[in-house]
Amino acid sequence: MNEFINFDEISRETWQNLYKTSIAPLTHDELESIRSLNDEISLKDVQDVYLPLVHLLRLYKKNLEDMSFSKGLFLQKIVKTPPLIIGISGSVAVGKSTTARLVQLLLSRAFPKLSVELVTTDGFLYTTDDLKNRGILDRKGFPESYDMERLLAFLYHVKNGEKCEIPIYSHETYDILPDQVQTIDSPDILIVEGINVLQNPQNQMLYISDFYDFSIYVDAEEELIEKWYLERFDSLLKLAKYDTTNFYHQFTKMPVSKVVNLAKETWARVNRINLKEYIEPTRNRAEVILHKSENHYVDKIYLKKF
Numbered sequence: 205m206n207e208f209i210n211f212d213e214i215s216r217e218t219w220q221n222l223y224k225t226s227i228a229p230l231t232h233d234e235l236e237s238i239r240s241l242n243d244e245i246s247l248k249d250v251q252d253v254y255l256p257l258v259h260l261l262r263l264y265k266k267n268l269e270d271m272s273f274s275k276g277l278f279l280q281k282i283v284k285t286p287p288l289i290i291g292i293s294g295s296v297a298v299g300k301s302t303t304a305r306l307v308q309l310l311l312s313r314a315f316p317k318l319s320v321e322l323v324t325t326d327g328f329l330y331t332t333d334d335l336k337n338r339g340i341l342d343r344k345g346f347p348e349s350y351d352m353e354r355l356l357a358f359l360y361h362v363k364n365g366e367k368c369e370i371p372i373y374s375h376e377t378y379d380i381l382p383d384q385v386q387t388i389d390s391p392d393i394l395i396v397e398g399i400n401v402l403q404n405p406q407n408q409m410l411y412i413s414d415f416y417d418f419s420i421y422v423d424a425e426e427e428l429i430e431k432w433y434l435e436r437f438d439s440l441l442k443l444a445k446y447d448t449t450n451f452y453h454q455f456t457k458m459p460v461s462k463v464v465n466l467a468k469e470t471w472a473r474v475n476r477i478n479l480k481e482y483i484e485p486t487r488n489r490a491e492v493i494l495h496k497s498e499n500h501y502v503d504k505i506y507l508k509k510f
């Protein structure tokens with residue numbers, strides 16, 4: 205069966221015309237803050253793709269509020285609207301965190317009175333020491349390298365309006381940062397970004413998918429993602445050149461061709477396999493699939509029909 209049978213395929217041209225009018229153009233400061241997210245991000249994408257997406261998210265938010273209100277009427281008590289939780293998934297290096305930060309910024313603007321928080325599931329990776337002890341250091345990013353029980357518990361506490369502290373992962377040290385936490389204090393909207401967002405662990409009582417009100421899968425052809433992975437590897441090396449505490453510093457001492465081979469090998473041996481076996485198979489669980497082409501240009505959008 206066609207994987208996309210349950211989706212409407214919408215061309216960029218159609219999508220950008222679905223919603224144009226009532227969101228005011230971005231201010232100079234907002235454009236600057238988007239540019240500082242990533243100086244290559246296309247502002248045309250923001251206007252044509254992400255603003256309609258934020259409008260769609262508004263509908264889901266409204267739906268959640270209406271449902272809480274109706275439940276309250278039925279139960280004859282006040283039911284507080286739980287936070288809206290948005291999942292963003294896709295391959296390593298496809299651009300999930302850039303998309304997530306952009307969506308966070310646009311939602312904060314669309315809902316100036318609400319708090320919009322962003323977390324990455326990388327914080328739920330086991331530490332390097334734990335991965336070593338489990339004998340899975342070369343499986344970083346695969347399902348068994350994450351503490352999924354803890355992620356599930358975190359989502360439950362957030363939905364329940366409780367304050368939580370979660371670990372922080374650093375790409376620079378390539379490990380969980382010791383003694384540092386991110387505090388999430390009852391946000392109105394929570395964005396959860398990570399390769400495993402749509403994977404489906406279940407403990408005895410809870411299903412992870414029950415916690416997401418909306419989900420986005422960022423998609424692209426494998427050759428492009430590999431290219432973006434290698435480019436990002438190169439940027440990480442540049443950042444690490446004078447920083448001996450950076451994990452990538454060791455590679456700055458090696459001949460360039462050797463480092464390029466090492467990055468290619470890591471892509472082929474780890475991240476590509478993870479994409480094919482565990483990430484891509486979750487693609488059709490998303491509500492929306494954003495398909496990117498050359499230069500991160502979004503050319504197609506798939507929206508789940510039902």
Ligand SMILES: Nc1ncnc2c1ncn2[C@@H]1O[C@H](COP(=O)(O)OP(=O)(O)OP(=O)(O)O)[C@@H](O)[C@H]1O
Nearest residue numbers: 244245246295296297298299300301302432436500
């Ligand atoms: N819209 C975009 N326009 C231009 N460049 C982008 C865009 N999105 C991402 N990139 C670039 O692509 C690379 C990967 O992006 P990003 O770090 O957001 O990926 P990711 O999916 O979050 O990766 P990981 O899972 O490893 O954290 C980065 O070098 C980033 O600068």
Ligand SMILES: CC(C)(CO)[C@@H](O)C(=O)NCCC(=O)O
Nearest residue numbers: 296326344345346399470474475
């Ligand atoms: C931290 C993850 C798993 C996901 O963001 C990824 O960036 C990663 O480090 N993968 C392991 C292989 C590699 O170094 O690319």
